[in-house]
Amino acid sequence: MSRLIIISNRVSTPSPSGGAQGGLAVALQAALREYRGLWFGWSGETTETFTGHINFQREAGVTTATVDLEEQDVDEYYNGYANRTLWPLFHYRIDIAEYERGFAGGYQRVNDRFADTVLPLIEPDDMVWVQDYHMFPLGEALRGRGVKNRIGFFLHIPWPPRRLLATLPEAAELTRTMFAYDVVGFHTDEWLESFRDFAVHELGAVEEQPGVLRLDGRCVRLVTAPIGIDTAAFVDASRSTQARLSYRRMRDSADGRDMIVGVDRLDYSKGLEERFLGYERFLQEHPEERKEVFLLQIAPPSRGSVESYQRIRTSLEALAGRINGAYADVDWVPIRYVNQGYPRDVLAGIYRAARIGLVTPLRDGMNLVAKEYVAAQDPEDPGVLLLSRFAGAAAQMEVGAVLVNPYSAEEMSDAIMLALKMPREERITRWRALMDNVAKEDVLWWRQCFTDALEAVEA
Ligand code: GDG
Numbered sequence: 001m002s003r004l005i006i007i008s009n010r011v012s013t014p015s016p017s018g019g020a021q022g023g024l025a026v027a028l029q030a031a032l033r034e035y036r037g038l039w040f041g042w043s044g045e046t047t048e049t050f051t052g053h054i055n056f057q058r059e060a061g062v063t064t065a066t067v068d069l070e071e072q073d074v075d076e077y078y079n080g081y082a083n084r085t086l087w088p089l090f091h092y093r094i095d096i097a098e099y100e101r102g103f104a105g106g107y108q109r110v111n112d113r114f115a116d117t118v119l120p121l122i123e124p125d126d127m128v129w130v131q132d133y134h135m136f137p138l139g140e141a142l143r144g145r146g147v148k149n150r151i152g153f154f155l156h157i158p159w160p161p162r163r164l165l166a167t168l169p170e171a172a173e174l175t176r177t178m179f180a181y182d183v184v185g186f187h188t189d190e191w192l193e194s195f196r197d198f199a200v201h202e203l204g205a206v207e208e209q210p211g212v213l214r215l216d217g218r219c220v221r222l223v224t225a226p227i228g229i230d231t232a233a234f235v236d237a238s239r240s241t242q243a244r245l246s247y248r249r250m251r252d253s254a255d256g257r258d259m260i261v262g263v264d265r266l267d268y269s270k271g272l273e274e275r276f277l278g279y280e281r282f283l284q285e286h287p288e289e290r291k292e293v294f295l296l297q298i299a300p301p302s303r304g305s306v307e308s309y310q311r312i313r314t315s316l317e318a319l320a321g322r323i324n325g326a327y328a329d330v331d332w333v334p335i336r337y338v339n340q341g342y343p344r345d346v347l348a349g350i351y352r353a354a355r356i357g358l359v360t361p362l363r364d365g366m367n368l369v370a371k372e373y374v375a376a377q378d379p380e381d382p383g384v385l386l387l388s389r390f391a392g393a394a395a396q397m398e399v400g401a402v403l404v405n406p407y408s409a410e411e412m413s414d415a416i417m418l419a420l421k422m423p424r425e426e427r428i429t430r431w432r433a434l435m436d437n438v439a440k441e442d443v444l445w446w447r448q449c450f451t452d453a454l455e456a457v458e459a
Pocket residue numbers: 022023024156157227263264265298300340341342343344347364365366367368369372
């Protein structure tokens with residue numbers, strides 16, 4: 001049986017205590033136990049001069065291999081090209097995407113360094129699985145070093161429409177490098193179609209058979225594989241003692257009011273400002289509902305060294321302050337805005353206590369919070385998921401969720417009202433449809449879809 005080598009920006013080591021981890025980490029670790037192999041990436045640490053020294057760790061049957069990067073690498077590759085160029089562009093924000101040759105150069109350099117470092121670890125029959133937008137050119141860098149193995153790539157964020165991507169100076173080159181992979185996976189057909197559109201119309205790729213593109217003698221198979229959560233573990237988490245305690249704490253502090261919950265990394269793609277404005281609209285349009293509800297927004301900060309993240313943080317604080325200032329009373333605050341993270345079990349209890357899960361990104365590859373919210377509900381009295389039609393998750397969840405356009409405060413306000421008044425039978429019917437999907441297409445299913453496609457490639 002082939003081994004599996006996973007390569008991503010950061011790796012996740014199983015915690016020795018067996019503590020809770022993200023679903024993606026759990027699924028990839030399970031894959032590594034099944035196939036043996038290892039998980040390679042950046043340690044998160046910096047060093048004066050790049051040496052390529054690999055730090056191996058083995059924990060709970062999973063081997064990880066990490067390297068330190070130079071400070072300049074981190075500035076140009078991680079904070080620069082990955083988070084100031086590609087992330088905004090791939091979330092349709094060309095207005096804040098920064099195009100600098102220094103970033104592009106640093107990005108390529110780090111990908112070359114990864115390729116040099118991981119090369120000696122790859123054995124002839126191994127399958128290689130590269131994760132996400134930090135590593136687009138890694139496959140090509142490996143091919144250039146003589147790697148003939150099966151190599152797959154999965155993109156966790158959207159692939160932008162052709163005319164947006166065309167604004168990136170390296171767009172053609174970057175897309176061309178994707179043909180070094182044997183399989184490229186996306187969360188939705190929409191992202192896959194955007195890739196195909198660019199490859200065919202800008203690069204002249206040819207669709208050799210359905211789902212297979214050829215360019216310059218190399219073929220790549222495109223697959224749609226929507227990621228899920230570790231549903232069984234999340235359902236267990238929602239029944240844990242911690243979850244029960246946090247559920248009780250929220251119900252008590254809600255004091256009979258309906259809670260609306262949002263949980264997001266503090267990121268401009270998550271549509272938090274628009275969410276607050278939509279909720280404000282609801283408060284304006286329905287004065288009789290004001291003291292009957294409140295919004296709990298949990299938003300742990302991320303990527304704080306990137307300026308656009310500092311800006312969104314400041315403007316959200318101002319907006320929450322303004323709305324609370326305008327509507328709060330001595331015994332009621334409309335928005336509880338919290339900038340810290342919580343353990344998964346606690347989060348599960350919070351989800352369960354919320355009548356509405358408000359998940360309204362402006363653009364999102366998938367969005368796992370939508371699925372976690374569903375998994376945490378009480379089947380006898382579930383809450384309602386309000387979901388942005390621009391989240392990848394909308395493709396799987398359109399039947400049970402109330403879909404909204406996050407750019408429209410009016411639509412958001414109407415949807416909140418609809419959800420608050422929704423009869424229990426309808427909530428149950430919708431939840432069942434959602435839960436069927438969340439249970440069936442979980443993160444283990446996702447992983448299997450991808451590794452099956454990669455294994456099917458002729459060695
Ligand atoms: C990328 C894509 C795609 C958040 N706050 C807390 C906490 N979280 C956890 C959530 C959830 C995860 O973080 C966020 O997942 P998302 O899917 O929403 O978003 P990204 O981080 O942007 O991830 C995305 C994903 O990759 C997978 O492919 O779905 O579209 O952008 O699991 O629960 N977890 C805990 N406490 C918190 O306060 N424990």
